[in-house]
Amino acid sequence: xxxxxxxxxxxxxxxxxxxxxxxxxxxxxxxxxxxxxxxxxxxxxxxxxxxxxxxxxxxxxxxxxxxxxxxxxxxxxxxxxxxxxxxxxxxxxxxxxxxxxxxxxxxxxxxxxxxxxxxxxxxxxxxxxxxxxxxxxxxxxxxxxxxxxxxxxxxxxxxxxxxxxxxxxxxxxxxxxxxxxxxxxxxxxxxxxxxxxxxxxxxxxxxxxxxxxxxxxxxxxxxxxxxxxxxxxxxxxxxxxxxxxxxxxxxxxxxxxxxxxxxxxxxxxxxxxxxxxxxxxxxxxxxxxxxxxxxxxxxxxxxxxxxxxxxxxxxxxxxxxxxxxxxxxxxxxxx
Amino acid sequence: xxxxxxxxxxxxxxxxxxxxxxxxxxxxxxxxxxxxxxxxxxxxxxxxxxxxxxxxxxxxxxxxxxxxxxxxxxxxxxxxxxxxxxxxxxxxxxxxxxxxxxxxxxxxxxxxxxxxxxxxxxxxxxxxxxxxxxxxxxxxxxxxxxxxxxxxxxxxxxxxxxxxxxxxxxxxxxxxxxxxxxxxxxxxxxxxxxxxxxxxxxxxxxxxxxxxxxxxxxxxxxxxxxxxxxxxxxxxxxxxxxxxxxxxxxxxxxxxxxxxxxxxxxxxxxxxxxxxxxxxxxxxxxxxxxxxxxxxxxxxxxxxxxxxxxxxxxxxxxxxxxxxxxxxxxxxxxxxxxxx
Ligand SMILES: Nc1ncnc2c1ncn2[C@@H]1O[C@H](COP(=O)(O)OP(=O)(O)OP(=O)(O)O)[C@@H](O)[C@H]1O
Ligand SMILES: Nc1ncnc2c1ncn2[C@@H]1O[C@H](COP(=O)(O)OP(=O)(O)OP(=O)(O)O)[C@@H](O)[C@H]1O
Ligand code: SF4
Ligand SMILES: [Mg+2]
Ligand SMILES: [Mg+2]
Numbered sequence: 001x002x003x004x005x006x007x008x009x010x011x012x013x014x015x016x017x018x019x020x021x022x023x024x025x026x027x028x029x030x031x032x033x034x035x036x037x038x039x040x041x042x043x044x045x046x047x048x049x050x051x052x053x054x055x056x057x058x059x060x061x062x063x064x065x066x067x068x069x070x071x072x073x074x075x076x077x078x079x080x081x082x083x084x085x086x087x088x089x090x091x092x093x094x095x096x097x098x099x100x101x102x103x104x105x106x107x108x109x110x111x112x113x114x115x116x117x118x119x120x121x122x123x124x125x126x127x128x129x130x131x132x133x134x135x136x137x138x139x140x141x142x143x144x145x146x147x148x149x150x151x152x153x154x155x156x157x158x159x160x161x162x163x164x165x166x167x168x169x170x171x172x173x174x175x176x177x178x179x180x181x182x183x184x185x186x187x188x189x190x191x192x193x194x195x196x197x198x199x200x201x202x203x204x205x206x207x208x209x210x211x212x213x214x215x216x217x218x219x220x221x222x223x224x225x226x227x228x229x230x231x232x233x234x235x236x237x238x239x240x241x242x243x244x245x246x247x248x249x250x251x252x253x254x255x256x257x258x259x260x261x262x263x264x265x266x267x268x269x270x271x272x273x274x275x276x277x278x279x280x281x282x283x284x285x286x287x288x289x290x291x292x293x294x295x296x297x298x299x300x301x302x303x304x305x306x307x308x309x310x311x312x313x314x315x316x317x318x319x320x321x322x323x324x325x326x327x328x329x330x331x332x333x334x335x
Numbered sequence: 336x337x338x339x340x341x342x343x344x345x346x347x348x349x350x351x352x353x354x355x356x357x358x359x360x361x362x363x364x365x366x367x368x369x370x371x372x373x374x375x376x377x378x379x380x381x382x383x384x385x386x387x388x389x390x391x392x393x394x395x396x397x398x399x400x401x402x403x404x405x406x407x408x409x410x411x412x413x414x415x416x417x418x419x420x421x422x423x424x425x426x427x428x429x430x431x432x433x434x435x436x437x438x439x440x441x442x443x444x445x446x447x448x449x450x451x452x453x454x455x456x457x458x459x460x461x462x463x464x465x466x467x468x469x470x471x472x473x474x475x476x477x478x479x480x481x482x483x484x485x486x487x488x489x490x491x492x493x494x495x496x497x498x499x500x501x502x503x504x505x506x507x508x509x510x511x512x513x514x515x516x517x518x519x520x521x522x523x524x525x526x527x528x529x530x531x532x533x534x535x536x537x538x539x540x541x542x543x544x545x546x547x548x549x550x551x552x553x554x555x556x557x558x559x560x561x562x563x564x565x566x567x568x569x570x571x572x573x574x575x576x577x578x579x580x581x582x583x584x585x586x587x588x589x590x591x592x593x594x595x596x597x598x599x600x601x602x603x604x605x606x607x608x609x610x611x612x613x614x615x616x617x618x619x620x621x622x623x624x625x626x627x628x629x630x631x632x633x634x635x636x637x638x639x640x641x642x643x644x645x646x647x648x649x650x651x652x653x654x655x656x657x658x659x660x661x662x663x664x665x666x667x668x669x670x671x672x673x674x675x
Contacts, residue, residue, distance in 0.1 A: 159389035189564035194622035223610035
């Protein structure tokens with residue numbers, strides 16, 4: 001793909017989501033969790049944009065912000081050049097952007113029959129009539145590799161993987177352009193995961209869909225993604241074309257992620273040290289006390305120097321259409 | 336932290352366990368959702384149950400604890416015997432008086448449920464949910480219980496002190512799962528059933544949780560039934576693998592033997608359907624898939640349960656296939672396993 005052919009479909013500018021919570025009932029001071037902290041990036045039309053990072057780094061929060069399920073603290077999102085505002089009914093953003101959740105259990109209404117769940121968004125958006133629901137749902141079920149026999153069943157009668165595919169079918173029902181997939185296959189078994197990934201690649205190729213694909217499985221990222229976005233502590237560490245990323249990650253944190261997968265071998269005596277050998281402080285990911293000014297990854301980084309604790313490295317071009325927020329990109333350890 | 340070094344004989348033995356499921360919409364009909372399952376795990380050992388979504392792995396875990404839904408299912412044969420130093424003699428959970436079940440669950444055998452959202456109470460602080468689990472079995476002061484809860488949270492890489500008062504919705508999916516594991520471990524059980532404990536976790540946290548499970552396993556001589564759909568995790572953590580399909584064990588044996596030399600067509604297919612990070616791997620290609628998907632029909636009698644999706648099937652497979660011991664401790668349920 002040449003650079004000039006690419007057209008940006010989603011533009012995220014300085015987006016933040018901060019949560020406040022009480023440390024304990026006796027403590028009136030409130031702590032802030034910067035779940036998503038001042039991040040900026042763009043997603044191209046028809047691209048698979050993978051977001052990776054460890055638990056709690058803000059991936060789901062980002063997904064919820066883009067789909068309007070939670071309100072932002074600050075920043076803006078533009079979709080196809082227009083300010084993304086779900087309250088603006090004329091713009092039909094709800095039809096264009098759909099989400100598939102991480103968790104196939106709580107995302108389906110337990111009291112509704114499967115065919116109703118799947119066709120609900122389509123009915124609501126006047127795409128189909130109520131009487132056409134069973135046929136409509138049956139064809140979507142086929143698309144995601146499920147049998148019609150479950151049409152009149154309820155979510156609790158399905159296994160986790162079956163429910164996740166129902167969730168995907170529901171999201172596809174309104175013919176979206178951009179799908180936000182939050183760990184769509186992490187609850188699925190391997191052979192079905194392969195089917196779903198094949199399905200998603202087909203939809204991208206033939207229906208020109210774009211995805212933000214949230215996952216923590218680098219094997220899948222390597223297989224499916226065009227670009228990789230690495231998050232840590234609510235910040236973006238790196239955005240790189242997938243092929244380059246898997247040749248050589250730019251950010252030290254990316255290197256750690258990469259090493260932990262290659263080859264994925266269970267390290268019996270990990271003993272709660274970080275994968276780079278440093279002791280992990282149990283606790284919140286994100287900026288630790290005293291590191292408010294510096295790099296989010298400073299405390300755990302093997303490549304850090306004094307400046308990393310003082311200034312925050314901006315996300316900047318490091319060549320070859322790659323971006324990294326690190327003062328010392330391409331510093332590798334044990335690679 | 337004292338875990339009480341247990342050295343005496345400890346094992347969990349499942350023999351011929353068959354659980355019938357009567358789905359409401361099939362009036363009068365049933366399937367054997369668990370069919371003549373044999374499984375054996377010693378203290379200090381990890382047995383992985385690996386299989387397809389819908390194959391009955393969670394049902395197996397629930398049935399071992401007698402937590403299978405009583406309105407739609409019943410155990411029709413077999414036993415689940417637990418030998419634990421805390422008990423004078425082996426206990427058969429299947430034949431245990433229901434009123435004794437609460438004293439067994441959590442203490443002799445505990446479970447980490449697959450679904451953290453229905454098993455964590457959304458309106459109770461996570462710390463309190465853990466101390467509740469302690470109080471249900473042990474008498475101790477609140478501060479002492481709180482300390483234990485915090486230490487277990489810390490071990491799960493959650494800041495126990497800061498998050499003791501957090502509600503489940505304030506945690507990320509991965510954190511909730513780790514709270515669940517802390518809760519299951521807090522009574523120091525002899526056996527733990529872990530139903531997909533790392534599925535929702537990222538690589539680095541998953542490694543830490545696996546290493547924590549490994550560590551507690553060694554310290555308490557804990558026996559673990561590790562349910563997963565991810566062969567690469569099973570490969571790395573387990574001593575034995577039970578490959579599960581449609582309620583039956585298709586293949587079982589030592590982990591190394593199964594991974595190096597899979598014999599059942601299903602195991603072979605599974606190993607082939609995972610993307611790889613190898614340098615010469617071509618991304619964006621169609622992945623190998625097992626055609627079709629698991630359906631209720633696969634649970635029917637009179638044919639191999641994998642028949643509908645098997646690349647090796649022929650007319651010889653149209654009968655009930657027994658699980659054969661083909662060498663010491665290695666079992667395969669297939670009539671054609673020999674022919675490559
Ligand atoms: N409603 C909330 N109130 C307070 N804190 C929250 C809330 N929702 C999320 N957080 C915090 O924000 C951070 C990011 O959470 P998020 O769910 O986005 O993580 P994630 O990257 O999706 O993790 P995972 O891989 O475990 O799903 C976490 O520290 C989490 O505890
Ligand atoms: N309460 C129930 N009523 C009817 N059928 C059920 C019920 N619970 C489970 N089932 C069915 O029993 C079968 C086994 O389900 P189970 O949840 O044990 O699968 P699993 O192997 O754990 O799958 P997954 O990997 O997706 O979690 C499935 O076909 C499921 O649809
Ligand atoms: S018995 Fe037949 S159908 Fe079943 S796994 Fe073996 S070859 Fe395939
Ligand atoms: Mg998440
Ligand atoms: Mg399950």
